[in-house]
Amino acid sequence: MDTVSSKPVVTIRDLAGTLGLSHTTVSRALADHPKIKAETKLRVRALARELGYVPNGSAQSMRGQHGPTIGLIIPDIQNDFYASIAKTVADAAAARGFQLTLSVTEDNPEREMDDLRALIVARAAGIIITPTASPKAQTLELLAGANAVQLVRQDERLPHEAVVIDDYLGVSAATRHLVTYGHRDIAYVGTGTDLSCGRDRLAGFRAVMIEHGLNPDRVALGQPRPEFSHHAVHGLMSGSQRPTALVMGSSSLTIGALKALRSLNLQWPEDVSIVGYGDPVWFELMGSGLTTVRLPVQEMGAYVTSLLLARTELPRVTGGDACPQPSRFAPSLVLRGSARILTAG
Amino acid sequence: MDTVSSKPVVTIRDLAGTLGLSHTTVSRALADHPKIKAETKLRVRALARELGYVPNGSAQSMRGQHGPTIGLIIPDIQNDFYASIAKTVADAAAARGFQLTLSVTEDNPEREMDDLRALIVARAAGIIITPTASPKAQTLELLAGANAVQLVRQDERLPHEAVVIDDYLGVSAATRHLVTYGHRDIAYVGTGTDLSCGRDRLAGFRAVMIEHGLNPDRVALGQPRPEFSHHAVHGLMSGSQRPTALVMGSSSLTIGALKALRSLNLQWPEDVSIVGYGDPVWFELMGSGLTTVRLPVQEMGAYVTSLLLARTELPRVTGGDACPQPSRFAPSLVLRGSARILTAG
DNA sequence: TTGTATGCGTTATCAC
DNA sequence: GTGATAACGCATACAA
Numbered sequence: 001m002d003t004v005s006s007k008p009v010v011t012i013r014d015l016a017g018t019l020g021l022s023h024t025t026v027s028r029a030l031a032d033h034p035k036i037k038a039e040t041k042l043r044v045r046a047l048a049r050e051l052g053y054v055p056n057g058s059a060q061s062m063r064g065q066h067g068p069t070i071g072l073i074i075p076d077i078q079n080d081f082y083a084s085i086a087k088t089v090a091d092a093a094a095a096r097g098f099q100l101t102l103s104v105t106e107d108n109p110e111r112e113m114d115d116l117r118a119l120i121v122a123r124a125a126g127i128i129i130t131p132t133a134s135p136k137a138q139t140l141e142l143l144a145g146a147n148a149v150q151l152v153r154q155d156e157r158l159p160h161e162a163v164v165i166d167d168y169l170g171v172s173a174a175t176r177h178l179v180t181y182g183h184r185d186i187a188y189v190g191t192g193t194d195l196s197c198g199r200d201r202l203a204g205f206r207a208v209m210i211e212h213g214l215n216p217d218r219v220a221l222g223q224p225r226p227e228f229s230h231h232a233v234h235g236l237m238s239g240s241q242r243p244t245a246l247v248m249g250s251s252s253l254t255i256g257a258l259k260a261l262r263s264l265n266l267q268w269p270e271d272v273s274i275v276g277y278g279d280p281v282w283f284e285l286m287g288s289g290l291t292t293v294r295l296p297v298q299e300m301g302a303y304v305t306s307l308l309l310a311r312t313e314l315p316r317v318t319g320g321d322a323c324p325q326p327s328r329f330a331p332s333l334v335l336r337g338s339a340r341i342l343t344a345g
Numbered sequence: 346m347d348t349v350s351s352k353p354v355v356t357i358r359d360l361a362g363t364l365g366l367s368h369t370t371v372s373r374a375l376a377d378h379p380k381i382k383a384e385t386k387l388r389v390r391a392l393a394r395e396l397g398y399v400p401n402g403s404a405q406s407m408r409g410q411h412g413p414t415i416g417l418i419i420p421d422i423q424n425d426f427y428a429s430i431a432k433t434v435a436d437a438a439a440a441r442g443f444q445l446t447l448s449v450t451e452d453n454p455e456r457e458m459d460d461l462r463a464l465i466v467a468r469a470a471g472i473i474i475t476p477t478a479s480p481k482a483q484t485l486e487l488l489a490g491a492n493a494v495q496l497v498r499q500d501e502r503l504p505h506e507a508v509v510i511d512d513y514l515g516v517s518a519a520t521r522h523l524v525t526y527g528h529r530d531i532a533y534v535g536t537g538t539d540l541s542c543g544r545d546r547l548a549g550f551r552a553v554m555i556e557h558g559l560n561p562d563r564v565a566l567g568q569p570r571p572e573f574s575h576h577a578v579h580g581l582m583s584g585s586q587r588p589t590a591l592v593m594g595s596s597s598l599t600i601g602a603l604k605a606l607r608s609l610n611l612q613w614p615e616d617v618s619i620v621g622y623g624d625p626v627w628f629e630l631m632g633s634g635l636t637t638v639r640l641p642v643q644e645m646g647a648y649v650t651s652l653l654l655a656r657t658e659l660p661r662v663t664g665g666d667a668c669p670q671p672s673r674f675a676p677s678l679v680l681r682g683s684a685r686i687l688t689a690g
Numbered sequence: 691t692t693g694t695a696t697g698c699g700t701t702a703t704c705a706c
Numbered sequence: 707g708t709g710a711t712a713a714c715g716c717a718t719a720c721a722a
Binding site: 356357358368369372373376400401403404405407408 | 714715716717718
């Protein structure tokens, strides 16, 4: 009807005014306080609905210890792994009446710090973070005073518990599988060693190679982006001394590798065997199916969340300054069709 | 050093106290107010850092019109399309100093309402929403008074602008492509018609079929989940009268369809041609590449965000009650190897 | 250049 | 059962 209705924004005092009550009573009525007359509650609520009253969250939060949100700081939301984690956390948060504040850092320490700061300013009830390789000093300070849990990556300078993947186990299992299949010339394409998970994966590869007296130095390390592995695999496979098998150190790298193989017109497992890392739905659909290291995403997501929320609802327990042992989740090798038995040649 | 350091929580008054200043001065110093002595600013900031002062966001928000967050309400974060959107919105939000509050509804109207309410309570600066098929009455009311934009789906009862895909165009192009290739027996596997986008896609298929005098009723409609299309395609392809081509109505359905074909040991494009919907990175890597309808994700994400933020920073303009025409973004057909020319037989 | 007083919307404490 | 009043932490209009 009216043309300019810029929502007058209703407060409990407004309700109190038009109802001839005090704002205290209105507040109590809305909160279903035991000793408010039933009829009063009804009247208050009726008007509240009619006028479209919505409580002001800021005002409410100002009184409590923390805000109604939990933060999730991850490097990439388009990555299947993190998207799954986000889903799990979103569900858990919603179930307990928390909001989910998402930060996508792209592994940029600046952004990590800015978004974290915003979370601290908002007095987030809890924070789940996959720290960048080199967080800024401020980030560490900010985090130290917060209720947080580390996910996937662990920065040793942080006092918080960490939920990580047993990367050593994952890559070593993949490598061992290929060795068992008779491969001797195996290359590893993985992420840099600035992060412990990159180091662990590399170590898993090298350990198994050395254990079998094979060359552990056929290795390409770089950023976890498809472009890098595309380039790396292209180089590896266009040389004269081609490896007969490839072990991948991340799902993004797996994508790039597959693209490279395709551009070189190389078939797998015929021309080269390959074991992926991670297990998005489509790995199963590729060719004869991609043999891969499956990460226990669901379990990890559920666990970090419960870990965080457990402490969220309790009086903050600052557990010593010692960096606690991380909870390691074991990946499993999914056997499909991308690794073949090498017949002596 | 100390064992029990439960962070005393520092406020500007605390700073003011130990500095022998008034909290006003501290406030101004922190805000870099022009007429505060440079030296004072320095002292204040030094102490602030030392004591780990962090402003209280709730208190700050209480004074302004809205909180520092923008909300994104989507049905699924594991879906490539929405994950891309989330990325775009996260970037834009971070760039402008907003936080991103993510809600994953799973198309559950209850959850949609709860999460939306939380956003309203938090006085979110703006909201991007992909509404469920049947939002609750409350949801509509809550939304009506908010600064919001609809994405992908448009609920006609809502007064907000909508940014959608030209679904009719997408599916009709896919269908036409197959017809041009000589297919006459084409089936469409799509989403239900409770949403306009589902209706548009179906209409696109039927229109082209009818236009060419072909049977427009080879259709399977259901939930946008892989399980549904797996089942549907399995049925379609095990019957005696197999279609020679399949048009898919969503990316999840495309996944299920591919799984079904694999389980039936059917090759594409040899045994059946198929055109997907959406274009996650891996479509390109499947077999000879999946011919598909590419959605302009980047553009749409950038556009909704700019649309929302433009109004966020301006004085709220309530533009009439009439439901405005949606901005339609045209998809494009990506020709790869999953559709083949049918030689008369 | 700095300080005083006030208000934002709620809830909690103490009356009555 | 209900109502004054204070307090949460911050920013600003208004002095000084």
